Amino acid sequence: MENNKDKQPEDALILAYFKAEQLTAGELAAVEEWLQDESNNVQAMEIVQVWELSGLASPAYVDTGAGLSSVLSRAGLKSGGSQARKSDWLTHAIAASILIVMACCLWFYSRQRDAERIINAATVQPTLTHLPDSSAVILRKGSNIRYLNSAFTQSSHMRMVLLEGEAYFDVESDSLRPFVVRTPDTKIRVVGTKFTVKTTEQEGTHVYVTEGTVEVVQNRDKYIVKEGQQISVSPGINIRAEPLDVNKLYWHSQTFTFNNDSLSYVFTALERELNVVFRFSDPGIGGCKLNATFSRQSLDTILSVIAKTHHLDIKNRNGTFLVSGKGCH
Amino acid sequence: MNKLLYKSRIDLVEQIKKGDQGAFKEAFEIFYPPLVNFARGLIGNKGIAEEQVQDVFVALWEKRNNLDAGRELFPYLVVSVRNRCINEYNHARVENKYRFEQKHLSELYENYDQLTEDRLKNLHAAIGNLPPECRRVFVMSKFDRKAHKQIASELNISTKTVESQITKAMKILRNQLKGNVVLFLSGIGSLLN
Numbered sequence: 001m002e003n004n005k006d007k008q009p010e011d012a013l014i015l016a017y018f019k020a021e022q023l024t025a026g027e028l029a030a031v032e033e034w035l036q037d038e039s040n041n042v043q044a045m046e047i048v049q050v051w052e053l054s055g056l057a058s059p060a061y062v063d064t065g066a067g068l069s070s071v072l073s074r075a076g077l078k079s080g081g082s083q084a085r086k087s088d089w090l091t092h093a094i095a096a097s098i099l100i101v102m103a104c105c106l107w108f109y110s111r112q113r114d115a116e117r118i119i120n121a122a123t124v125q126p127t128l129t130h131l132p133d134s135s136a137v138i139l140r141k142g143s144n145i146r147y148l149n150s151a152f153t154q155s156s157h158m159r160m161v162l163l164e165g166e167a168y169f170d171v172e173s174d175s176l177r178p179f180v181v182r183t184p185d186t187k188i189r190v191v192g193t194k195f196t197v198k199t200t201e202q203e204g205t206h207v208y209v210t211e212g213t214v215e216v217v218q219n220r221d222k223y224i225v226k227e228g229q230q231i232s233v234s235p236g237i238n239i240r241a242e243p244l245d246v247n248k249l250y251w252h253s254q255t256f257t258f259n260n261d262s263l264s265y266v267f268t269a270l271e272r273e274l275n276v277v278f279r280f281s282d283p284g285i286g287g288c289k290l291n292a293t294f295s296r297q298s299l300d301t302i303l304s305v306i307a308k309t310h311h312l313d314i315k316n317r318n319g320t321f322l323v324s325g326k327g328c329h
Numbered sequence: 330m331n332k333l334l335y336k337s338r339i340d341l342v343e344q345i346k347k348g349d350q351g352a353f354k355e356a357f358e359i360f361y362p363p364l365v366n367f368a369r370g371l372i373g374n375k376g377i378a379e380e381q382v383q384d385v386f387v388a389l390w391e392k393r394n395n396l397d398a399g400r401e402l403f404p405y406l407v408v409s410v411r412n413r414c415i416n417e418y419n420h421a422r423v424e425n426k427y428r429f430e431q432k433h434l435s436e437l438y439e440n441y442d443q444l445t446e447d448r449l450k451n452l453h454a455a456i457g458n459l460p461p462e463c464r465r466v467f468v469m470s471k472f473d474r475k476a477h478k479q480i481a482s483e484l485n486i487s488t489k490t491v492e493s494q495i496t497k498a499m500k501i502l503r504n505q506l507k508g509n510v511v512l513f514l515s516g517i518g519s520l521l522n
Contacts, residue, residue, distance in 0.1 A: 055370025
């Protein structure tokens with residue numbers, strides 16, 4: 001602690017005192033002695049006040065929609081859009097033309113000032129790219145993300161990207177500027193973590209969390225998805241976090257992990273991720289279990305390990321793999 | 330999406346006073362998020378923070394006739410939310426108790442009248458523009474609500490360094506607000522008595 005003439009403790013110490021943080025006896029005495037002086041109280045107030053007010057600048061997500069409907073119903077007001085005011089068609093026409101002119105100006109202005117960036121995935125391999133905040137993104141083929149340059153500047157309050165398709169995000173931590181992925185039906189909000197988002201028109205949005213915690217917001221509902229969990233936000237299904245299926249991330253992890261999983265699960269994963277088809281001589285084969293991790297292995301290697309483990313014969317017939325042998329019961 | 334609150338709307342008070350529901354909703358949409366964060370910073374619980382701010386807005390509507398049309402709305406709201414939060418301490422519903430009841434800080438009943446929306450915007454920018462190391466420590470302390478000791482161990486630096494970074498941040502932020510916040514009590518009062 002710095003001791004100047006009037007023995008003013010550091011701001012941090014004064015704050016810690018008011019926040020009731022643990023202080024040493026000496027620090028405690030120093031602050032209390034300093035506070036004995038009436039005139040110092042004004043300074044103490046100023047410190048606490050600045051501290052308090054800086055909370056207004058917190059970028060934390062707040063659900064305004066839910067808050068508003070609760071307040072409106074308690075205040076006895078109707079929800080819905082703002083009240084329309086009476087006006088004749090001329091006023092409307094003038095207002096409309098002013099709006100159009102303004103919109104054009106805004107458009108030109110924003111074109112110059114705030115270019116939109118679009119990153120399209122390469123057509124075959126997953127594409128690794130970096131955002132301006134050095135967060136890493138791997139895009140699955142056919143997917144794209146879009147963002148405004150302004151969302152990644154110092155003055156931005158939220159780093160937002162729009163996603164079509166599927167992407168893995170390794171987000172740089174910045175609690176002053178949360179990172180938000182928007183899909184057509186969902187908003188995924190994080191501070192710094194690793195997760196994958198997949199969105200399709202038919203199946204809605206899926207979020208897979210490999211590190212940290214993310215908040216998934218759909219309409220007014222919020223779901224917390226933790227490390228090792230996944231969630232599906234699709235129409236008509238019960239939305240809840242469930243254990244993460246890491247094999248759904250094969251497209252960027254290049255790794256299959258099977259922990260005593262049934263072969264029917266294993267072959268389904270291979271079919272889904274590698275775009276192949278299997279046929280079985282005996283449905284009982286699906287009941288056999290497999291314990292193995294394949295990292296960057298070819299399909300041939302994977303199949304030969306499975307064949308050896310369970311004494312199976314796997315043959316490629318015009319793109320369809322025929323699996324024959326004894327099942328497990 | 331990035332529109333942050335602080336656009337000046339002096340006429341909002343007047344419109345709400347007249348019973349304009351659209352203006353009330355607009356005020357809610359602009360000020361609710363920062364006020365919830367402000368309240369949360371005070372009482373450390375998002376649910377209770379939301380509750381307090383919602384109560385203030387309900388009271389704002391119910392007591393709209395008492396509004397002083399010449400004043401800005403935001404300072405009223407800030408003072409009202411703060412008073413509610415202080416009452417919460419007294420009801421001991423909070424997890425982290427501050428020492429507000431001690432000394433003269435129970436009288437920390439600021440006049441936020443000078444606190445315009447523009448100035449808060451500057452405060453926000455000032456936090457964003459702190460030197461990186463300093464900002465990191467400040468953000469962990471303020472927004473992630475971590476104790477100095479905890480920050481020190483997470484960043485593998487000494488508690489002294491944490492304190493000096495926070496002191497540095499406070500100096501910069503206090504300068505930013507200097508002269509803008511008049512600390513002495515004046516007649517502004519809260520909407521809720």
